[in-house]
Amino acid sequence: GENVEQHPSTLSVQEGDSAVIKCTYSDSASNYFPWYKQELGKGPQLIIDIRSNVGEKKDQRIAVTLNKTAKHFSLHITETQPEDSAVYFCAASIQGYQKVTFGIGTKLQVIP
C-alpha cells in the first residue's frame, strides 16, 4: 500500500518568515495530493491540493509543488502569521479510489 513520509515533525519560524514542509510517497499510481491543517481540538481541514497533471499550485500565501519523478511534494507558506500555527498533514491517494494515506504531520509554530 501507499506510504507517505513527512518532515520535519516540528517547525518553528518567526512571524513573516516562510515555512516549508516536505513529503514523499511510495505508490507511483497516486495522483491526488491534498494538504490538511488541524488546529488544536479540531478536525483536519483541507487547505490546498494538487493533482499529478500539474507541478505547482498557489493560493494566496500557500503553494504546493509536485515532482512526480522523484515522488516528492511540498507545502510552502510565505509571510507566516500566528494563526498559521497548527499541525499540517500531507496526504496521497488515487483519484477515483478514495482511501487517503496521511503523513505523520508537522507541528508548525509561528513566533510573533
Added chain:
Amino acid sequence: NAGVMQNPRHLVRRRGQEARLRCSPMKGHSHVYWYRQLPEEGLKFMVYLQKENIIDESGMPKERFSAEFPKEGPSILRIQQVVRGDSAAYFCASSAGVGATGELFFGEGSRLTVL
C-alpha cells in the same frame, strides 16, 4: 450545521467496556471514513464505508473493532472490550464519492479515554 457531526466528543470507558462512536456525514455525502489519531502520531486509516457496505477495512484491527453505515442513521464505530491502547482521537470524514473532488470533510473527532 451541515458539517460532519461526531458524537460523543469525549468518551471515558473502563477496560473491558464497549465504546460506540457515531458519525453523521455531510448532507449529500454517501461515503464515510474512520481514522484514528494517537498522540504525536498521524492519522491512521481504519475503514471506508458506503451505505450498507464496507469498501475497505484494511486498517481495522482484526479483533474487537467493527464499523457499519446502515441505510438509515449514522455510521457507527464500535470497540468491544476496550483496552488502554485504544485511547485515541477517532475522526470520521465524509466525501461525495468517486468522481467528486476527492476532498474529505472531517468531523471534530471523538476522544476516547480508557481508564
